[in-house]
Amino acid sequence: MKVIWRNLCQYSKNFWQHWISFIILFVGMDLANQLIFIPLFRLATTYILQAGGIPFISYQNIGILVTQHTMVVIGLLIELVLLLLVIYWQFAFLLLGLRLILGNQASFKRLMKESWIAIQNIRPGSLPLMLLYFILVLPFVDLVFRTPLLSKVQIPEFIFDFMTRNNMLLAGLIVFYVIITILGIRLILTLPLMIYQRRRTRDALVRSWQLTRKLEWWQYVKRLIVLGVVTTISLGLFYLLIFGLQTLMDLFPGKFAFVMAIFNLTLVQVISELLTIWTGTIALQIVISLLDDFSTSDEQVRKSSWHGWTAIALLAVFAGSLAVVNNYYYLKGSGLTRPVTISHRGVAEENGVQNTIPAMKKTHRLHPTYVEMDIHETKDHKFVVLHDENLKKLAGVNKTPHELTLAQLTRLTAHENGHHAKIASFDQYLNAAEKLHQKLLIEVKTTPTDSKGMLKRFNRQYGKRIIKDHDLVHSLDYRAVARLKQLNPKLKVLYIQPYNFSYPKSVADGYSMEYSTLNFEFIQQAHRQKDVVYSWTVNDSNVMKQMMYNHVNGIITDNLGELNSTIKDYMGSKSYANRILNFILAVPTSGGLEP
Template sequence: MKQILATIKRETRHFNQYWWVYLTLFFSVDLVIQLVVIPAFRLVTTYVLQAGAIPFVSYQNIVTIITQHPLVVVALLLELALLLLVIYWQFAIILLGVRDIQAGTISVRHLLRESGQALHRLRPASLLVLLGYFVLVIPFANLVFRTPLLSKIQIPAFILDFMTRNAFLLTGLLVFYTLMIVLGVRYLLALPLMVYRGQRPQVALVNSWHQTSHGQWWPLVARILVISLVAGLVMVIFYGLLVGLQFILDLLPGKLSLVMAVVNLTLVQLGSECLAVWIGVVTIMTLVRPLGDAIPATPAAFRVSRGIKRTLVVAGSLIVLVTAVSGGFYLTGNNRRPVTISHRGVAEKNGVQNTIPALERTHRLYPDYVEMDVHETKDHQFVVMHDENLKELAGVNKAPYQLTLRQLTHLTVHENGYRAKIASFDDYLKVADRLHQKPLVEVKTTPHDSKGMLTRFSNRYAKTLERHGDQVQSLDYRVVTGMRRRAPHLPVIYIQPYNFTYPNIAADGYSMEYSTLTDDFISLAHLQHKLVYSWTVDERPVMMQAMYDNVDGVITNNLQDLNAAIRSYDSRRSYARRLLNYIIVVPGSQEFEP
């Protein structure tokens, strides 16, 4: 422990001496990724999909794309290969840049040439190895350089939630993550070996495995843990001092408290980024020192001309100015209040999902919408039910399409210590209309639905839903296009479980699983005047993150928590409270925002 702390202290001294060079390196690479690379990939993906007349990519049409659009598949695979090369390049240029700063010889031309040589050493067969490698080391790689290019490689939260409810699946998930962590640690040195020593990926993986054998992996893990603990402690103290100071400054008269709040928020933003760069530099140095000749044993003096210093001063001043202005807008702006949507018509487990008694209780909390689910029955009626099998809630091993509406509405469902009868869609709508409660109706589809299901649903309910200001959503894109054609004035939302790419679809908005929803997706949707809902958001920090990203609606099981989060986030009585709100959502960010 003492040796690790001594190493961190030594590397921190060098970082403090040349912090502006390290910041320039990390910020420059990040800006290139965000302002050039990501927009370029988005444009290429959009063009490829539009050329193939493919409105979106999801599990629903992936087989169709593979079998009927081979050129699109080839283009997307080539794009994936290029993406892997870009990811490798950005890590290579960071590793090489840190080494060159240590050697006191860094220059843009030399760095680009070195990183180009690192790319040139790769072979086509190396791409599959890199894909697996990056998946394994993502948790550790984010300590070195948080990149939005890797942020989408994750399992969505709703899948994790489903798997943790089943003992067999939970065991498999724990084994999977344990295996990933073990392999990630054992192969952690492969990337530095590829970049610093020019080893091929396959060779670097073998050597990394060898160098971390016989318990030699433990010092690597210990260093990472200690760095994380030290960084966490510094962050807590730093944030705590600024928020505590702002609570005192809020007592100042006039605009002085606002001015100081802008200063403190600017310190929070810039301090967070400086801390992230410090973590990256110290982590690289402590991990690669054991490789011996990869990094100079003694850091060399770094010299820079006056012209470069003046350029950096100007650039740094602009960054501070832009950060301060954006902070001022945040502290004084009127943030968008998202509509509140209770998931499956319940709140804080106050009843059985999708039942009328739960609707009546939830309505007392005044949600803007009550999200509920509709299935077609055997006799072509519509019943309020989420699951495709009734066994879990009703104890009957049947699907809604196998029973008539009369049979279904005689069944009793049990959940959260409550019991209630299954409701027909007509009865549910009547109660919602009496309560003046707007429903968000999710149309569920199965391969067993009748051919005219959507036509009957539209003819029977579209005008009523439109008149009451209700909305419809579905995971099935055929429902989206069908409802838009049959009821063009009824808002229809397309549900996306995963943010793979920005789709060009006919929906009025998107309902996105929160763990892969990003602020750039929301911004692009708003540019097209489309709504964005986030689901299923049950934790206070995630609610705050959703509001900070300007979502239009939040779907939640915890409606009271959401209402409290909205009141807290929208509080204008205390700049300290707003500063604290910002700090809460900063950990949810996956990328630098200088």
């Protein structure tokens, strides 16, 4: 442990000797991502899809996309190649910047030149191998070589939630993560070898595997673990100090507490960013220490040249100023709007069986704005309130809704959460909701076995009634969304998206977006088009606060009681200390200067 601590102290000393250089390096990369790369790639994806007349990519249109929209597929593949090259360039920029800074040779012009050379050394045949490498080891490599662009690449949380509910899938998920963790550890040197020694991808992969054999990898993993613990404890103590300090400041009368709150919140962002950069710099030094031939340069050491960094420094100051202005309005409570509360599948804190009338009646007592529920078409072309495409899990019958009539379905009893209740028809559920004056968010489930006139029949039977009750409709099938809007333009229909690929642009009146890939930029773009954005399925208090901070219009949750108390805490708190705490819990502070 003494050796590890001595190494970390040396790496930390290296950082503080060049801390301004490292801040400019990392902040410059962050600004390039936020202002250039991320917006450009989102615009490119949106433009390519719009040019092909495709509003969104989903599992339902991927087959049609591949077979009927060749030029769109080619455009997306070209964009994927460019994305891969940009990610690799960012790795080169950070690693080469680290070497130049440690060698007192920091020069923007030289760094750009060397990182460009690194890109030129990539051979077209290496791209598929690089893509496979990133897919396999990204969850681990991202802990060391982390950039804002990489943070956008993630698996939606609902997939993890689904897999953890089944023992076989959970076991598979654990095995998968064990494998990619081992691969990430053994292949961590691939990128430094490609960038520093200009090795080909295949050669770098083999050499990394050789250098980490016989538990050689354990020496850097131990250091990374200790670094993570130190960072977590330091950040936690700092947040606790700021919270305690602001709690005292809140006792002072007048505007003093408010001014100090702005200062303290800005300090939280700055220190969080600084600590993130410190951690990233040390993590990079830990990894490259395994390369025996690592050196700064054969050239004579000279003083740093900062002429090329002036624009970056000015942009950083500008971003910091925007952060201060944002903090002013956040602490003042300006622009905060209470999100609508939506009970997922009509239950709250497991108070009944999903999509059943007894559960909806209990949930109604918690005053949700909407009760979200699901409908399927039956064998006799009617509608039943049900989420799953098979009845085995809830009712113990291995049948689909299309194999049974509505009368047969409503005779079945569903069991869940220690409760039981009869499966309801949509008419029964709608009648019960109207008696309670409870608004609904109706998800229209579609399957390949649906009748051709299903949507037309649904609109004819329920369209006017839904509009009168101020209910909403949403669907995961964009074709259903577009068809319903065509049949009844007055019907409010939202499009459910499991992943955020591009900017919002469709015939839908809004979006129900899976929360883990939903960001402020998407919400802002949707609001400019007068569309609403609801996030699903948000069951954690901190994520609820994050969604509110990003100005989401509504939150779909299984824990309605917790959502109500979180909204009260977030929206109603008059304590600046609590608002700072909410910010810390709600906003990923690794990007502390991000608005």
